Amino acid sequence: xxxxxxxxxxxxxxxxxxxxxxxxxxxxxxxxxxxxxxxxxxxxxxxxxxxxxxxxxxxxxxxxxxxxxxxxxxxxxxxxxxxxxxxxxxxxxxxxxxxxxxxxxxxxxxxxxxxxxxxxxxxxxxxxxxxxxxxxxxxxxxxxxxxxxxxxxxxxxxxxxxxxxxxxxxxxxxxxxxxxxxxxxxxxxxxxxxxxxxxxxxxxxxxxxxxxxxxxxxxxxxxxxxxxxxxxxxxxxxxxxxxxxxxxxxxxxxxxxxxxxxxxxxxxxxxxxxxxxxxxxxxxxxxxxxxxxxxxxxxxxxxxxxxxxxxxxxxxxxxxxxxxxxxxxxxxxxxxxxxxxxxxxxxxxxxxxxxxxxxxxxxxxxxxxxxxxxxxxxxxxxxxxxxxxxxxxxxxxxxxxxxxxxxxxxxxxxxxxxxxxxxxxxxxxxxxxxxxxxxxxxxxxxxxxxxxxxxxxxxxxxx
Amino acid sequence: xxxxxxxxxxxxxxxxxxxxxxxxxxxxxxxxxxxxxxxxxxxxxxxxxxxxxxxxxxxxxxxxxxxxxxxxxxxxxxxxxxxxxxxxxxxxxxxxxxxxxxxxxxx
Numbered sequence: 314x315x316x317x318x319x320x321x322x323x324x325x326x327x328x329x330x331x332x333x334x335x336x337x338x339x340x341x342x343x344x345x346x347x348x349x350x351x352x353x354x355x356x357x358x359x360x361x362x363x364x365x366x367x368x369x370x371x372x373x374x375x376x377x378x379x380x381x382x383x384x385x386x387x388x389x390x391x392x393x394x395x396x397x398x399x400x401x402x403x404x405x406x407x408x409x410x411x412x413x414x415x416x417x418x419x420x421x422x423x424x425x426x427x428x429x430x431x432x433x434x435x436x437x438x439x440x441x442x443x444x445x446x447x448x449x450x451x452x453x454x455x456x457x458x459x460x461x462x463x464x465x466x467x468x469x470x471x472x473x474x475x476x477x478x479x480x481x482x483x484x485x486x487x488x489x490x491x492x493x494x495x496x497x498x499x500x501x502x503x504x505x506x507x508x509x510x511x512x513x514x515x516x517x518x519x520x521x522x523x524x525x526x527x528x529x530x531x532x533x534x535x536x537x538x539x540x541x542x543x544x545x546x547x548x549x550x551x552x553x554x555x556x557x558x559x560x561x562x563x564x565x566x567x568x569x570x571x572x573x574x575x576x577x578x579x580x581x582x583x584x585x586x587x588x589x590x591x592x593x594x595x596x597x598x599x600x601x602x603x604x605x606x607x608x609x610x611x612x613x614x615x616x617x618x619x620x621x622x623x624x625x626x627x628x629x630x631x632x633x634x635x636x637x638x639x640x641x642x643x644x645x646x647x648x649x650x651x652x653x654x655x656x657x658x659x660x661x662x663x664x665x666x667x668x669x670x671x672x673x674x675x676x677x678x679x680x681x682x683x684x685x686x687x688x689x690x691x692x693x694x695x696x697x698x699x700x701x702x703x704x705x706x707x708x709x710x711x712x713x714x715x716x717x718x719x720x721x722x723x724x725x726x727x728x729x730x731x732x733x734x735x736x737x738x739x740x741x742x743x744x745x746x747x748x749x750x751x752x753x754x755x756x757x758x759x760x761x762x763x764x765x766x767x768x769x770x771x772x773x774x775x776x
Numbered sequence: 777x778x779x780x781x782x783x784x785x786x787x788x789x790x791x792x793x794x795x796x797x798x799x800x801x802x803x804x805x806x807x808x809x810x811x812x813x814x815x816x817x818x819x820x821x822x823x824x825x826x827x828x829x830x831x832x833x834x835x836x837x838x839x840x841x842x843x844x845x846x847x848x849x850x851x852x853x854x855x856x857x858x859x860x861x862x863x864x865x866x867x868x869x870x871x872x873x874x875x876x877x878x879x880x881x882x883x
Binding site: 341344345347348349350351352354355356372373374378379380382383384385386387388389 | 787801802803818819820821822823824825826827828831846847848849
């Protein structure tokens, strides 16, 4: 029976020896290590089961002594401490592992940033990207001219443990699923090219970018995949690339870039019907100052502002300014402009804080997963106090919408008085209220009272 | 006197001598050297010496599949190797004679 696998203790010994021969030309080191391997397997056979690190060392000396003897007898340059010998190799190997970790993390974060960026606005991923590229360049410098098997890495305790873990996975009780997963490796080589294509679609859109990027990625991926298994130096390229791709996938999913299927969520797209561009700026051309965003009113988050004129006609596309001429907006306005299962919200109304009032609002339908955007019309109507000499009105108070108004800040039902959908700005309506309905509701709902106040304030000051 | 120190100078000749009789792989050469009485010869020294002689063009090598482990790399003397063996033998003989006389005289 042919059993070419070296006893684990002997394999560790071989790795130690290989590390001390790492400065030799790769072909020569390979030849001599083949001999060492044969020697070790003969000694293992000779020890007949009693193979321990100690028994091996008693027979052959320490790996260092063995390698030194080998070098002397083979006429290789003697091992020097300052040369590419034991100590400097050791430091480099550890730095290389550290470099791999850094590039892995940087690539992963870059991938998330790339995948989650919308409309190319968020560019923070450039920083981890640059860091990863810089470290990767250092890695490449150190890897240049190394042996493909990277014995100095394999000799690190990390490398040994990783190999032992891999060995136990391949032969242990999980051998079957592990083998199955290993068989999926080539599927992953295709899948990661696919993710790159999707990423190109998200970032650049169109057809040719994704197709071109996908084809190039597929070629590169199929080239790299099998080679990285043979030439361990390519691990320093494959691992960051995989991390980048996986990060991009997570980023795209997390940011809801891939439109979920219709079953899990209803899509709502909102196209502003007003003439204002999606990215609204103040008249001076600069974005709104965060300091001029209105936050709360009486401890409640201010969710919208519904302007009416003195005749009670709802106004549309109103801009508000403070005493310094700064445009006012709504803080935290994105809250109720997201919809969908947790983690996959779509920001349906971009730049809401700078849109004119009343702003479009998101109506969450019962069940929570579906929602739609309603144009910025008031979900209620008001009654205006009558000035002397004007048309008589029975009640100076506001008309409270009946029932439970404004659940979660977004009214789901329109008040009965204004019919569903609230009055259209086009057909201006002033609705005097029947006197009997107003008084009971008004104190019951502070929010109603609030809107009544704001609606009545100008009228009172004018009278 | 430490025999391993003496061995260093003559290990090339010892290995050539072993291979002159019959081709051998590393461990086989080691065993034959020990059997001949060179107990102190180290594994790594033999493998290293074989490698150096091969690199110097004095040996040829070929691989033979083994039933018990990794493939065995057999080494064989070629013509330059045999030539080197003759030279080294002459050198050794004259050296040994000189040393014997020297040691015999002073005794």
